[in-house]
Amino acid sequence: MNRKKIAVISGKGGVGKTSLVASLASIAHKDHDVNLIVLDCDVDAPNLALILPPKSKEDIITQDMYTTKKATFLEEKCTQCKQCYNEHFCEFNALNWDENNNIPVIDYLACEGCGACKVLCPESAFEINPVKSGEIISYETSSELPLIYGKTKLGSTTSGLLVSEVKEHTQNLEKYNDTNLILIDGPPGIGCPVIATVSGLDYVVAITEPTPSGLHDLKRALEMVNQFNIPFGIVINKADLKSASQKQLNRYIQKSSHEILGRINFDLSIPEAMSYAEPVVDYAPESVSSQAINKIYAKLKSILLQL
């Protein structure tokens, strides 16, 4: 197989992305045809490391990332002309005026680091500097599977840029040259970090559940994926849920003729496996969900081989 990059996304959160990725990773890692690197691009709430922990804590490599820029105010240069505030230099409302001290104050959470204040201030009383936006953590799991994940520094605004850095980071790994599968655990939603996750991928796995929100958010996620012309397949989790949405989901799938990679019925071994911090295919290999995930892997592999 040529090198393929794939991600599991969902639109709606909490439908089983991470549980599926952990199990697919475990299966793929045992597959002799596959040399795998696994990434967690849900940089707001990275959870994959809980199920695929490091072999030893000493081997964890943490790198600080500076993908965000923020404005700094240089008081010594300010002539208190108030032009920055009066003329609305900042489109992001990050520039406020401190009436007591008669100087501008920067709202660091709102600041996008665009540099407008720096350029427009007649006294050059603003600077733009990179600030820490998060961390990239990489290690090998107990079964020597390389794993990389990003974690945003809270309040640092740009998770999309950090996602791109996590993806690029794979190239720093020694094993990268031999790698033929990069499997990504994606963030929920369809916005900036998800777009950064799916850009440049070969295939997307969209997981959903038969609920009104699950279906609504799946459609939105697929609309986004379609805009980027990436082929995709659908996994239905909690597929046997007693819900009025079953009909609508089935009708949607029939009508759209989207590829179904498989269905996973509700199975307590999934939350149980999670509580033991193990992929369900390792914790309960005979369970219905493990069997379903093995089938999904086989189908996914055959699709990837044809791409």
Added chain:
Amino acid sequence: MLKSKIICVTGGKGGTGKTLVAVNLAIMFKNRGYKVLLIDGDVENPNTFLLLNAKLKNKTEVHYFLPKIIEDKCTRCGLCAENCETHALLYIKNSYPIPMSTVCSGCKLCYKICPTNAIEPDLKVIGWIYTASAFKIDLFLGELKPSEARSAVIVNKLIKNLEGVIKTEPEKYDIVILDTAPGAHCDVEALINSADLVIPVTEPTRFGKLDLLRIIELIDLLKKEYKTIVNRSSLLGYKEKFLLELEEKGIEVLGDIPLDEDIVRSYCQGIPLMEKSRNSDKNGMGYKSFNEIFENLMEWGEFSK
């Protein structure tokens, strides 16, 4: 005197029940005679209207700035490209700059500094804002256009609209409930920042706990008061252990919601569990736990009509 008025429901992890809680809190306030506004700030995937079976109305476009080069006026000096922090203007010497929409931050600096006024705003639709009413609750809802990235612009527009209502018609609403996206990014942050009280909803799993701790870190950073709701608390009997872990960390709990089939049914029906007109099982675990949570919230928030 209103002590608190805006409540933000969030959670870090996806699918913990944020929207379920936000919608049912709104309904319970309404049941007690409060005038309620619900704001769906999960603009990537707004779901409140599904739970309320609400018809969205008054669709208004949300625009975003992109530079448009007026070639007749442009002297090809390159000043705009030179000053663009995100390199959103591609400039090759002696040719017209080319705007790159995917990296443009929308800061309008190019438009402001062009010496010949050769840049005009090219307004691009990146999403919509709707209003709706259902079960005597008003709803503001934002929607990001799929394949657009800048969800924060839509969230900020929702917040601006809220501020507008509070300013022009301060009596119109007694309570405002904000529902956020999962995660801890700028959209979530802006909504938490607008609130008086924050309710992170979690579930008794390792994922739930890790993400709860992260969202609490953000809430603390924004210096807001919060109390947690533990949803699906009866899952695999983890409740006691989980509550103990939260207690050890000094995290206050507003209440917990066990697994309950009536909740799932109400969700699929589009009639909230706590809605008076719904024939909900008053002795059901879900119904009782929501009532208990509401009483605790009333005590905590000191709301007045």
